[in-house]
Amino acid sequence: MIFREVEDPDLIARTKRGKVEAYNILVSRWEKRIFNYLLRLVGNREDAMDLSQEVFLKAYQNLGKLQDVSRFSPWLFRIAHNEAFSHLRRKRPEVELGSGPAVELARPRLEPLELTLAVRRALGRLSDDQREAIVLKIYQGFKFEEMAEVLDCPVSTVKSRVYAALEVLKETLAPIDTRGAE
Amino acid sequence: MNCSQHDLKGYLLGELSETERLLVEDHLGQCSDCREEQEKLRLTAAALGSLPEEEMPYRIAFVSDKIFEPRGWAWLWNSAPRLGFASAAMLAAAILVHGLARPAPTAAAMAAMEARVHGQVVRSLEADLVPVMEDLQYLQKRAAVNYRESLYVGSRQ
Numbered sequence: 001m002i003f004r005e006v007e008d009p010d011l012i013a014r015t016k017r018g019k020v021e022a023y024n025i026l027v028s029r030w031e032k033r034i035f036n037y038l039l040r041l042v043g044n045r046e047d048a049m050d051l052s053q054e055v056f057l058k059a060y061q062n063l064g065k066l067q068d069v070s071r072f073s074p075w076l077f078r079i080a081h082n083e084a085f086s087h088l089r090r091k092r093p094e095v096e097l098g099s100g101p102a103v104e105l106a107r108p109r110l111e112p113l114e115l116t117l118a119v120r121r122a123l124g125r126l127s128d129d130q131r132e133a134i135v136l137k138i139y140q141g142f143k144f145e146e147m148a149e150v151l152d153c154p155v156s157t158v159k160s161r162v163y164a165a166l167e168v169l170k171e172t173l174a175p176i177d178t179r180g181a182e
Numbered sequence: 183m184n185c186s187q188h189d190l191k192g193y194l195l196g197e198l199s200e201t202e203r204l205l206v207e208d209h210l211g212q213c214s215d216c217r218e219e220q221e222k223l224r225l226t227a228a229a230l231g232s233l234p235e236e237e238m239p240y241r242i243a244f245v246s247d248k249i250f251e252p253r254g255w256a257w258l259w260n261s262a263p264r265l266g267f268a269s270a271a272m273l274a275a276a277i278l279v280h281g282l283a284r285p286a287p288t289a290a291a292m293a294a295m296e297a298r299v300h301g302q303v304v305r306s307l308e309a310d311l312v313p314v315m316e317d318l319q320y321l322q323k324r325a326a327v328n329y330r331e332s333l334y335v336g337s338r339q
Contacts, residue, residue, distance in 0.1 A: 020244050027242050035238050049239055056242055119233045137195060138230050144197055163191050166226060173229035174222035 009069040016063060023063075027056050030073075033140060034080050040123065040135045041084045042091075051087055055080045074149040077140070081132065081150055088128055122172040130165035137162050185209070185216050194223045 006025070014022035034055055039048035058079050066075055123131055136142045136150060147158045192198045193206045210217050 024243055027244065031242050032235065032238060036235050039236055045236070045239060052238075053242055056244070060244065115229065115232050116234070119229055122229075123233075134230070138227065139233075139235075159192075159197075162195070166191055166194075166223065169230065170222050170226045173226045175225075 008072050012063060012066065012069045012072060015060070023060055030076060031056070034076065037077065037080055037135055037140060038084055040139065041128065041132055042087055043124070047087060051080070051083045054083050058083070071149070074142075074146050077136070077142075077150040078152065084132075085128070119173065122169050125172070126165050126168055130161050130168070133158060133161035134165045134169070185213060188216065190216060190220050190223060194220070194227060 008026065008029070011022045011026045015026065031052060035048055035052045038051045038055075039045060042048055042051065055076070059076055062079075066072065123134065126134065132151070133147065136147050137144075142150065144155050144158050144162075148155045151158060188206050188209050189198060189202065190206065193203060198206065210220060
């Protein structure tokens with residue numbers, strides 16, 4: 001017997017027919033990626049967890065509106081993006097998101113590896129828009145076109161955010177010897 | 183073609199077409215400044231890649247709860263099994279309603295029914311008692327005959 005993993009579109013179709021179990025499988029496939037994406041944006045595990053639940057609840061309630069099921073991933077990250085930036089606006093409304101000075105990310109626990117700390121500090125120096133662009137590109141592996149879909153902006157904007165972020169990160173991280181960490 | 187025309191970041195991120203990628207690689211073979219820049223970008227990406235994915239404190243799970251359901255009745259009509267189940271439920275409900283809607287028996291009907299039952303019980307008991315009573319009468323007659331015979335024998339002696 002050849003085992004074939006159920007594809008996301010099948011699970012989405014079953015969820016639309018009211019099968020909560022199918023949606024739970026979908027959640028289990030995506031929850032860690034969404035959680036880490038949110039964690040790297042908001043910098044707090046509890047907030048990232050709460051936001052993750054909100055994301056999947058909203059996705060469930062709005063799944064009927066998703067016409068092209070092959071675009072589930074960017075659609076889900078679009079919801080996560082909206083949740084994250086609403087949260088950041090509530091947390092620090094005085095800062096204009098995307099253009100203001102970057103805020104150092106709060107870390108609930110210490111990591112033993114200095115490199116990990118250095119990377120987190122470097123990411124904390126970026127603006128929210130730049131950090132999100134790096135997270136989507138480097139950690140989530142999206143192409144520029146997909147990122148434009150998630151962020152609802154032109155590809156040229158995505159590209160300039162990623163490139164500007166890399167310039168900032170390069171100044172801090174390029175001198176670090178990463179041979180022990182790879 | 184000068185150095186600024188080569189998209190080293192796009193090359194690093196895998197966003198270039200095959201033609202663009204080959205042009206960059208050709209240029210890197212000739213330009214030490216760009217090789218140095220490319221190495222810095224590579225080290226930056228390597229450092230970023232060292233950040234581990236974090237585990238979730240707990241898993242997210244959904245249960246069947248009506249408040250989460252976007253549409254109620256719409257789902258009912260979306261599948262044949264659901265429709266079949268709904269038909270069976272409606273049939274069961276109709277039977278139940280019919281049973282409950284039947285008129286309750288009146289007191290007179292109940293009394294007549296009790297009288298019929300009582301009569302049947304009495305007749306049944308009488309039928310069972312007849313042979314027993316006949317046996318008893320026979321035994322009483324036999325006892326009387328025996329008594330008279332014993333008196334007659336006693337007088338002869």
